Structure formats: structure tokens, C-alpha cells
Amino acid sequence: MSNGGPDPLGGLAPRYPGEILLSDKPKLDEIYAYYIRDFFDFPFQCNAIRVKIKEELYTNHAEDGLPQFYSQYHEKFVHLLTRVVPGRKVFESKKRRFKHNRANRLHWIKPILQNWNDPRIIYFQFMEEDGSIREYFWYKAKEYLVILEPVSPDYYLVTAFCVDYKNQPYYEAKYRGRCGP
Numbered sequence: 001m002s003n004g005g006p007d008p009l010g011g012l013a014p015r016y017p018g019e020i021l022l023s024d025k026p027k028l029d030e031i032y033a034y035y036i037r038d039f040f041d042f043p044f045q046c047n048a049i050r051v052k053i054k055e056e057l058y059t060n061h062a063e064d065g066l067p068q069f070y071s072q073y074h075e076k077f078v079h080l081l082t083r084v085v086p087g088r089k090v091f092e093s094k095k096r097r098f099k100h101n102r103a104n105r106l107h108w109i110k111p112i113l114q115n116w117n118d119p120r121i122i123y124f125q126f127m128e129e130d131g132s133i134r135e136y137f138w139y140k141a142k143e144y145l146v147i148l149e150p151v152s153p154d155y156y157l158v159t160a161f162c163v164d165y166k167n168q169p170y171y172e173a174k175y176r177g178r179c180g181p
């Protein structure tokens with residue numbers, strides 16, 4: 001917790017009241033500006049390790065059924081706003097679908113990572129099926145999870161999202177099977 005100053009975690013709230021629509025370009029542009037500020041204009045560290053994001057542009061807007069203006073955003077930004085929804089038939093590909101709650105909380109990533117050692121953040125490492133070790137930062141009270149992967153000498157942001165009743169048991173199991181603190 002903070003030492004008498006403002007509480008950067010306790011004050012986290014969605015950026016906008018209510019839902020953000022898939023096609024609300026002005027709001028998404030504002031959220032993108034925060035993303036650029038947090039990760040590129042004023043880069044930061046977590047546990048004394050720089051947090052980085054690849055700067056590739058998103059190119060799958062048509063395949064995912066997203067508006068064309070999404071192609072002006074970084075791929076990781078769109079990943080942070082969307083969630084994979086598998087096709088109903090075996091031959092259908094997995095598509096990314098916009099999730100307003102993810103978009104509305106994207107600005108939570110930096111304060112959670114900068115305050116990773118706050119007792120409200122559950123931190124653990126987990127060895128994935130491919131042998132890589134990822135680091136999890138779970139603000140359980142706010143139902144939000146950030147995942148980083150160490151790629152020496154930096155951290156790369158894998159994803160961040162709201163943990164809901166559907167996926168909470170999965171992440172609880174990962175926490176129980178953790179390989180680190």
C-alpha cells in the first residue's frame with residue numbers, strides 16, 4: 001500500500017461509465033492515446049524490469065469483423081480490447097471479439113504493474129505448456145489480471161483482462177500450480 005500518498009490501486013475505476021461500443025472511435029482513440037502514453041511515451045518498469053510491447057499494426061480487422069479503423073492501432077492494443085471466441089464449427093477459425101470491459105480498464109495495466117508488490121496484487125509465476133514461465137499480476141478485488149513474459153532483458157506484455165466467473169477457476173488452478181512466489 002502507499003505511504004500516505006494517493007492510493008494508485010484503490011482509485012482504479014473504468015475509464016467511462018457504462019459500455020464502450022465496438023464502433024466508438026473517439027473513445028477508442030482516447031484509450032489508444034493512454035496506451036501510447038503508458039507504453040511508449042513514458043515507458044515504465046515492473047520489479048526493476050522494463051515492460052515492452054511490439055509496435056506491429058493490427059491487420060486482421062476484416063477477418064475478425066472489426067471496423068476498418070482498428071487497422072490504425074497496434075496489434076497488442078486490439079488484443080487487449082478483444083477476446084478470442086472460437087468458431088462454432090470445427091473448420092471456423094477463432095475470431096477476436098470486442099469486450100467493452102477490457103477496453104474500459106486498459107489504463108489499469110501500468111498502475112498494477114508499478115505496484116506489483118502491493119499486498120492487494122497476487123503475484124505468481126507459472127510454467128506454461130510450452131515450457132515458458134509467465135508472471136501473473138492479479139488484482140483479485142478488482143477482478144483484473146495482467147500477464148507478462150520475461151524475454152531477457154525485458155518483460156513483454158502478454159495480455160490483460162477481467163477475470164470473470166467463467167475463467168476464475170482456471171486462474172485459481174494456475175495459482176495453486178504456480179512455480180514461483
